[in-house]
Amino acid sequence: MEYLIVRQFIRSLRNLDVILDKALKHAEARKFDPDNLFGARLFPDMLPFSAQVRIACDTAKSTAANLAGKEAPKHEDNEKTFAELRGRIGKCLAYLETFTEKDFANVKPDALIKMPNRPGKALRAREYLIARQIPNFYFHVTTAYDLLRSSGIELGKADFLGQMDFVEV
Amino acid sequence: MEYLIVRQFIRSLRNLDVILDKALKHAEARKFDPDNLFGARLFPDMLPFSAQVRIACDTAKSTAANLAGKEAPKHEDNEKTFAELRGRIGKCLAYLETFTEKDFANVKPDALIKMPNRPGKALRAREYLIARQIPNFYFHVTTAYDLLRSSGIELGKADFLGQMDFVEV
Numbered sequence: 001m002e003y004l005i006v007r008q009f010i011r012s013l014r015n016l017d018v019i020l021d022k023a024l025k026h027a028e029a030r031k032f033d034p035d036n037l038f039g040a041r042l043f044p045d046m047l048p049f050s051a052q053v054r055i056a057c058d059t060a061k062s063t064a065a066n067l068a069g070k071e072a073p074k075h076e077d078n079e080k081t082f083a084e085l086r087g088r089i090g091k092c093l094a095y096l097e098t099f100t101e102k103d104f105a106n107v108k109p110d111a112l113i114k115m116p117n118r119p120g121k122a123l124r125a126r127e128y129l130i131a132r133q134i135p136n137f138y139f140h141v142t143t144a145y146d147l148l149r150s151s152g153i154e155l156g157k158a159d160f161l162g163q164m165d166f167v168e169v
Numbered sequence: 170m171e172y173l174i175v176r177q178f179i180r181s182l183r184n185l186d187v188i189l190d191k192a193l194k195h196a197e198a199r200k201f202d203p204d205n206l207f208g209a210r211l212f213p214d215m216l217p218f219s220a221q222v223r224i225a226c227d228t229a230k231s232t233a234a235n236l237a238g239k240e241a242p243k244h245e246d247n248e249k250t251f252a253e254l255r256g257r258i259g260k261c262l263a264y265l266e267t268f269t270e271k272d273f274a275n276v277k278p279d280a281l282i283k284m285p286n287r288p289g290k291a292l293r294a295r296e297y298l299i300a301r302q303i304p305n306f307y308f309h310v311t312t313a314y315d316l317l318r319s320s321g322i323e324l325g326k327a328d329f330l331g332q333m334d335f336v337e338v
Binding site for chain 2 (some may be wrong): 005012040107114131142150160162165
């Protein structure tokens with residue numbers, strides 16, 4: 001299951017990258033600087049668009065690394081432009097692509113995964129994946145989408161879900 | 170895996186119900202009618218808050234039913250108030266609670282699941298769960314959260330993620 005979820009995170013981040021490209025094209029057509037979207041927020045005390053994208057990436061990255069017992073590369077939060085933010089997605093995708101099914105062959109559902117922002121606490125691997133990482137990943141991808149959508153970019157749920165392997169019946 | 174995901178959908182819908190309760194209390198404290206939030210949208214051509222909650226419920230319901238080879242009960246989209254919307258979540262939770270691990274014991278990852286809004290198309294059960302239903306479920310729960318959050322309700326990601334089974338280490 002872990003590998004399937006990591007592959008799906010890859011698909012979802014690729015969809016997010018296409019969504020960012022649509023936002024760039026929209027800004028170009030409307031003749032405004034796409035970087036104006038960088039700090040967009042749904043409410044003044046919410047994290048901005050840039051952070052939503054970064055946290056989505058970091059959630060995917062740490063899920064794969066923690067479950068496979070590897071150390072994820074550190075990506076500095078220093079992006080200042082839309083192009084750099086797409087680069088961040090690219091770096092995350094390249095890292096996720098290094099994983100194979102074998103990396104997760106020995107995941108024990110009960111293994112303890114420590115939470116860096118929760119000292120003294122851990123989650124069992126199964127709970128970590130299903131109750132923490134999957135919802136958290138989609139929370140940030142969706143909020144990034146919602147921010148662009150509420151900024152007037154023409155997007156639909158098909159952009160969020162992306163291409164699926166339909167079978168003719 | 171199917172049963173674990175259905176149990177997680179239950180947890181997530183319970184979290185959504187707590188979020189709706191917080192919105193009700195906020196409306197009470199600020200002395201406005203909570204039903205004013207019912208039709209809130211992030212953008213004029215997006216679905217309103219009520220639809221986000223309904224679709225989250227229906228996605229969870231159809232995931233369980235389709236994978237277990239059962240027929241999901243039809244819940245009419247006729248809610249007009251916040252209280253009725255919470256009732257919709259309640260009906261969905263009651264249905265999801267009827268499933269046991271046994272219901273999913275014979276799920277074949279390659280089984281074809283027909284898509285009601287895509288005539289002539291189907292998805293393999295594994296693809297249906299991972300690429301369609303899980304992302305779609307969290308898309309609508311998150312957008313419901315984002316709508317309330319952007320309306321000034323005091324919420325945090327802890328409300329979205331809810332209680333997790335942390336272990337002391």
